[in-house]
Amino acid sequence: MPTTLDGGGLFRVHESDIPFVCYLDANGQPTQPLPGWAEEGSLLVDYYKAMVKAREADRKAIAMQRTGVMGTYPSCLGQEAPGVVYGKQLKKEDVLVPYYRDLPGQLLRGVELSDIYLYWGGDERGSAGPGYGQDFPNCVPIATQAGHAVGVASAFRIRDEHRVALTTCGDGATSKGDFLEALNLAGVWQLPVVFLVVNNQWAISVPRPIQCGAPTLAQKGAGAGLPCVQVDGNDVIALHEVIGSAIERARQGKGSVVIEAITYRLGDHTTADDATRYRDSEEVRKAWSEEPVKRLQTYLHNRGLWSPEQEQAYLEQVKLEIQQAVEIYQKTPLPQVDDLFDYHYKDLPAGLRRQKEEMQGGLGHE
Amino acid sequence: MSDKKTLVEAVNTALDHAMADDKDVVLLGEDIGANGGVFRATQDLKSKYGLKRVMDTPLAETLIAGMTVGMAAQGLKPVAEIQFMGFIFACMEQLVTHAARMRNRTRGRLSCPMVLRAPFGGGIHAPEHHSESTEALLAHIPGLRVVIPSSPVRAYGLLRSAIDSPDPVIFLEPKRIYRVQKQTLPETGSRLPLDTCFTLREGSDVTLVTWGACVRECQEACNTLAEQGVSVELIDVATIKPLDMETILASTRKTGRCVIVHEAARSFGVGAEIAARIFEDLFFELKAPVKRVAGYDITMPYYRMEEHYIPDHKRIVIAIHDCLTEP
Ligand SMILES: Cc1ncc(C[n+]2csc(CCOP(=O)(O)OP(=O)(O)O)c2C)c(N)n1
Ligand SMILES: [Mg+2]
Numbered sequence A: 001m002p003t004t005l006d007g008g009g010l011f012r013v014h015e016s017d018i019p020f021v022c023y024l025d026a027n028g029q030p031t032q033p034l035p036g037w038a039e040e041g042s043l044l045v046d047y048y049k050a051m052v053k054a055r056e057a058d059r060k061a062i063a064m065q066r067t068g069v070m071g072t073y074p075s076c077l078g079q080e081a082p083g084v085v086y087g088k089q090l091k092k093e094d095v096l097v098p099y100y101r102d103l104p105g106q107l108l109r110g111v112e113l114s115d116i117y118l119y120w121g122g123d124e125r126g127s128a129g130p131g132y133g134q135d136f137p138n139c140v141p142i143a144t145q146a147g148h149a150v151g152v153a154s155a156f157r158i159r160d161e162h163r164v165a166l167t168t169c170g171d172g173a174t175s176k177g178d179f180l181e182a183l184n185l186a187g188v189w190q191l192p193v194v195f196l197v198v199n200n201q202w203a204i205s206v207p208r209p210i211q212c213g214a215p216t217l218a219q220k221g222a223g224a225g226l227p228c229v230q231v232d233g234n235d236v237i238a239l240h241e242v243i244g245s246a247i248e249r250a251r252q253g254k255g256s257v258v259i260e261a262i263t264y265r266l267g268d269h270t271t272a273d274d275a276t277r278y279r280d281s282e283e284v285r286k287a288w289s290e291e292p293v294k295r296l297q298t299y300l301h302n303r304g305l306w307s308p309e310q311e312q313a314y315l316e317q318v319k320l321e322i323q324q325a326v327e328i329y330q331k332t333p334l335p336q337v338d339d340l341f342d343y344h345y346k347d348l349p350a351g352l353r354r355q356k357e358e359m360q361g362g363l364g365h366e
Numbered sequence B: 001m002s003d004k005k006t007l008v009e010a011v012n013t014a015l016d017h018a019m020a021d022d023k024d025v026v027l028l029g030e031d032i033g034a035n036g037g038v039f040r041a042t043q044d045l046k047s048k049y050g051l052k053r054v055m056d057t058p059l060a061e062t063l064i065a066g067m068t069v070g071m072a073a074q075g076l077k078p079v080a081e082i083q084f085m086g087f088i089f090a091c092m093e094q095l096v097t098h099a100a101r102m103r104n105r106t107r108g109r110l111s112c113p114m115v116l117r118a119p120f121g122g123g124i125h126a127p128e129h130h131s132e133s134t135e136a137l138l139a140h141i142p143g144l145r146v147v148i149p150s151s152p153v154r155a156y157g158l159l160r161s162a163i164d165s166p167d168p169v170i171f172l173e174p175k176r177i178y179r180v181q182k183q184t185l186p187e188t189g190s191r192l193p194l195d196t197c198f199t200l201r202e203g204s205d206v207t208l209v210t211w212g213a214c215v216r217e218c219q220e221a222c223n224t225l226a227e228q229g230v231s232v233e234l235i236d237v238a239t240i241k242p243l244d245m246e247t248i249l250a251s252t253r254k255t256g257r258c259v260i261v262h263e264a265a266r267s268f269g270v271g272a273e274i275a276a277r278i279f280e281d282l283f284f285e286l287k288a289p290v291k292r293v294a295g296y297d298i299t300m301p302y303y304r305m306e307e308h309y310i311p312d313h314k315r316i317v318i319a320i321h322d323c324l325t326e327p
Helices: A036-040 A042-066 A080-089 A103-109 A113-120 A144-158 A177-189 A218-224 A236-251 A281-288 A292-303 A308-331 A337-341 A350-363 B007-021 B045-049 B061-073 B089-097 B099-105 B135-139 B152-164 B214-227 B245-255 B270-285 B303-309 B313-325
Strands: A095-097 A165-170 A193-199 A228-232 A257-262 B025-029 B054-056 B077-081 B115-120 B145-147 B169-174 B198-201 B206-210 B232-236 B239-241 B258-265 B291-295
Touching: A036 A042, A036 A236, A042 A080, A042 A103, A042 A113, A042 A236, A042 A292, A042 A308, A080 A103, A080 A165, A080 A193, A080 A236, A080 A292, A095 A103, A095 A144, A103 A113, A113 A308, A144 A165, A144 A177, A144 A193, A177 A193, A177 A218, A193 A236, A218 A228, A218 A257, A228 A236, A236 A257, A337 A350, A337 B303, A350 B303, B007 B025, B007 B045, B007 B077, B007 B152, B007 B169, B025 B061, B045 B054, B061 B077, B061 B089, B061 B099, B089 B099, B115 B152, B135 B145, B135 B169, B135 B239, B135 B270, B145 B152, B152 B169, B198 B214, B206 B214, B206 B245, B206 B313, B214 B232, B214 B258, B214 B313, B232 B245, B245 B258, B245 B270, B258 B270, B258 B313, B270 B291, B291 B313
Parallel strands: A095 A165, A165 A193, A193 A257, A228 A257, B025 B054, B025 B077, B077 B115, B115 B169, B145 B169, B206 B232, B206 B258, B258 B291
Antiparallel strands: B145 B239, B198 B232
């Protein structure tokens, strides 16, 4: 189906020009022969475990918000798959430029769960842990991170490093100029950057069809001359193929790719939101039948790669790890006044030092 | 109107009445339709006025500001919502280079009768970038009006006037007090004047100047000081730009002392402008130097520490005592 001006020899974008990649259907059945690594199975088990851990960690964060131990938190329920895949496919020396629903990927990058909790607990030190390496902190102002990613990729290119920047964003973010401006540059300069659009169908209350009139979000890359691909965002095998090759391509100096991962936000936008105000429970029910964890679990069970006993043992281990992270988070004392002042400039200006003393006086520190 | 309303409900009511009175009033923004805005300021307005007048836009603030300018130049009265003031910066180019100067550039041929609303300020344990107070950045721009209500009654009356305004108004809503107080709104359609301060409490010892959410802490401070025999005159600035210095100067001339309170960072803030104007005009009549109680010159702390940043009742009382004991 043509999606832009039809005829007249004008440039046409066809839906069929944007491949949609899928290997496992919603019931965990292969839809085509699987790649060798998936047949082998061990990496699939790793992906599965990472998704289960992310989901439990996410559930805990919501529970902490509900009991007043944490502030507003954006759940990643239902969209764990893209994160675990890039989390495993990126090399340590690559740079992740995330948005704010990237807990699954951040955990695999080496970020401590207690730091993720500390961040959402309202404490900047949660963005400071050594686990982040050179990765960027969560980005809250929508789509602004796209510019950072092309900047990081430009630095790699200037220094002739075979490193890759990968940046994530939501479907809503693709409406912002920031996103399009970054794609444009990545196309012109052939930058080693991967744009991963996690299309979870909603931008708070705004559904995908009224966010953009084009049939795919991936095709926004076409205007920048970038290859674009849609992938089943609940299928780790498809994600592995697409994200893995995009990272590899970028590393080889062949430029950028726009990936649109089709998934679904199963939860509220954040703990401060109530999605029943604006979306149909029937739609959510249907989305639950397509979610990524169950899908992979079914496949692994069918293949005999994962048993209920293993599941049980793993869940216990994960719950223990999460409990430890919660304890570290909850035992983290409030920041000192120094924390609030000392990181604005390398050396604290005199005027600011006086203000710091003033605040310390007010708080009863000396 | 008999039932009492919170500040955010007063905003909703003002929008509702303005839309009922004038079909040129249209609303646009992110999540303002079915969701009624993330704070519910536009609740039920889409079902009442339809999607041509209550428009959910794509997620794009530069676009929102740009199209608001376009609509306003066409004679509509668009009221755009920026979901949080922390995301207003993408609008700055449109505000500075177009909205604020369309009238001047075209010598009156085109103008921008638009309102840009945004919740602002700290105190609700919000995520990063959701709690800043950057009204001074906007107040610095010639051609803009910056209006900040401090109660449901003032929200209603000021927003009605803002929508009437023939020039662009940035209407900043202190979300910390969105729901803390209910008031009976004045008669439907009544307006409060822009460009004037409101004297909330008369006093003779010291003038206390503030706006927005800080009005509450200042009122508390006035009560404490009254018990200690100190008579404070409390002024709610309400329109930050253009600033009604007459009211502030008259009061300070009377008391000889002035303390300014704001949540935004101290340096280069609106308080600095007010203090400078007092020194320019009243230097020889002052009994003590003007004092400021303000946020520190640091990034608004993420919420674990935000309450230590926001000026509290104690800091205000201490500053007033300092001011009274000076010379
Ligand atoms: C520039 C900017 N505008 C508005 C917001 C408020 N906001 C936070 S999340 C969001 C929706 C984002 O939707 P999408 O990009 O699809 O990501 P999702 O949250 O669905 O993962 C909005 C409007 C923001 N954080 N930044
Ligand atoms: Mg989304």
